[in-house]
Amino acid sequence: MKKALSMLLVVVMVLGLLVTGCGNSQEENKEGGDKVSAGEKVEGGSVVRAMPTDILSLNYWYETGDEGMTMLRPVYDPLFIVAKDEVRYYLAESYELSEDGLEVTVKLRDGLKWHDGESITADDAVWNFQVKSIAENKASSGTKINGQLVTVEKVDELTFKVILPEVSASYIATLGGIRLIPKHVYENEANIASSELNMTQGVGSGPYKVKEWKQGESLTLEKFEDYYRESSLDTVVFKVMPNESAQEIAFENGEINVHRITTSDKLEKYSKDDRYEIVTLNEGRINYMGFNSNSELMKDIKAREAIATALNVPEIVSGAYGSEEIAVAAKTVFCEQNFYYKDIDGYKHDLEKAKQLVKDAGLEGKTLQLVYNSSRANMEDCALIIQQQLKEVGIEVKVTGYETQGFFEKFFYTDLGDWDLGLNGYSTNADNQGDEYMFSNQGFLSKNLVSTDEIADLWNAGDATTDPEKRAEIYADIQQKTKDAYTMVPISDCNFILAVDKNLKGCDAINIVPVFEDYTKLYMTE
């Protein structure tokens, strides 16, 4: 037995040495053992990114998750991107909105090519709208306004006109974001969604074309020489790596060039390492705690007020994210990158007042169910801190995490009233009327979340006018009314932080998500 114990000790020591060995090596790097200094721009090179999941097909239309869209973004250019202070044109050279706000005329750039060498024309655009509007093709985004189809007409070889059924100010941004697929490739397919071409073709319009797709392994893109602008990198590679720890190790091993950071300790670690550069992009995302309007307890505005007053949001954000560089406390339904953001005060934390409100609302000693998406970074930490803070005012909280599909089913699609509080997030970094669907009593996304008829009317009014001043007033009113009705508690306004290989530049050329909007901006240095 003694011998056995001594052997066990030896094994533990060996393992310990191995692990210690790892630590020493990293320490050496931090101390400058592998210091790399970035130099002059060099043409060529490759950027490799890790993705937790693979694309579903080579057709951008059918990517439902962020990862898939990220991988195919360099392959398919949008028409244009409407940003807060500018419009960035890609396939489109310009767009013009008629005075009555009911017609948008889009002019494509001359000489654009698909990746197979065919010209991109207005015929492609018109055909895209036609097939997108067929429900069986499962790609209807951008073809409807309030349930009514837009109509699209060809004006000339490079110009097409989109006629709207009613004024929708936010539609311009939606229209600009549409990715076209080539008519000549797909026009004979009975159903685009189930077409085998989706798995084999990938003929796009962007700066990089598909070189090789090994399903479940990698997607390799190469520079498209006939693109209308110059790209510096020769290839862009996406490697499928489901495990986050493995992604990080591969990043440190130099196998990938870009790595997302979601915690303050990782931010500190990579900030100190000379081999990397920290790039901070605006995520334009508000994470919030919603109240379930189908929960008997949450129907009472006093109950919602009690909870909103009990929560110390800056403390939640500080505890869950650890650094203001990663996230700051949110105050309203919009983030700062929203076109109509207005700086208003968030809910004021007041423990004594909250205790009284809890008593008045009959919440004392009650147990509330809090659900969150366990697949999302920092959500669990937020949930646990909220649990702790509500305990201080006499409310017990049972916290339950669900993976993405299960969470959305509970949060949006079923209305059983079997949860009271839910943590979710949404992107609101542009002219984002999409938020309306969650907070306006309209559509199935608002089955559970609290809103009022007045707020719903304001959302409609905001989209029905194209006058920027009027819209600014309306959206400011939405922010205030949403706060007054205690529809939700905004928690965090996040940044998207990346650690990148120091030789890779241009990552922050467009300082907002998605990562990256324009791959022609990326280049390597010596």
Add this chain to the structure above:
Amino acid sequence: MKNYILKRIVQMIPVLILVSIFSFMIIHLAPGDPINMYIRPDMTEEEIQIIREDLGLDGTIVEQYVAWLKNVLRGNFGNSVITHQPVADQIFNKLPSTLLLMGTSFVLSIIIAIPLGLVSGMKKNKLVDQVISIFSYIGISIPSFWFALMLIIVFSLNLHWFPTNGMRTIGVESVLDVVWHLVLPSIVLSIDNIAVFTRYIRSNTITQLEEEYVLTAKSKGVPKKRIMTGHVLKNCLLPIITIAGMNLASLVTGSFIIESVFGWPGMGTLGMSAINSRDYPMIMGFTMLSCLILIVGNLIADLLYSVADPRIKQGVKR
């Protein structure tokens, strides 16, 4: 023997049907709906219904099951509701990489476990036995994902001997490159099997060495090496046949965790993404394949057992 095989094959049918019913029910009970992947906020209920019908997700769970079963009986496992491609094609595309990984680790386990188990059994309670036993316990108890990460940190990150992930270097098509990528995941997957197999063989070796036929051989002066290789080894390996039969399913379905850590593009990753997106046809295809292989594996194990041990064959005859 033919009757026995026929009887076992007939017995497989109700098992497969029951498994399919339970699997179908369980995946539909899980919260989530594949239709959610297609829903956009501006869609009307009518549009959603069209998509639901198009994906075969309308009707009650019983109707959906009957429709699925009818298709399967015609040899059609349906299309993935996410990629819209045939389930069978997608499974068979991933099968070779999983077979390669799991097969390699299985062979590695057998090759290493047999001598270790035999030596451990022969040297019962000696130092060698204790060392092997400690390693076996560690192998059984060590969490595979942790061990995988440790190997990656030591051999990939620090020593740069092996790649951290993937099945091949992008742009390189060579057998050696695949072998290079195969080393770490197959070691991780082997560790648990080596430990378990070693324990089985050790225990059997100890039992066999106490049998009378060993005593007889010894008294007749048969060399120890010959006793071990010619007599004891064959008997010791019998339980391995059973374990191998049970392992056949994992050879095909892969390891969800290890494939995920090493980014190995096999059945495990396919299964994981199907579960995450509630791709019912894909999950069913995957589950039924695992079930079929498990049952067939057991059948093969039983048949091999009867070949290896004539006493069992006599039992079958009776």
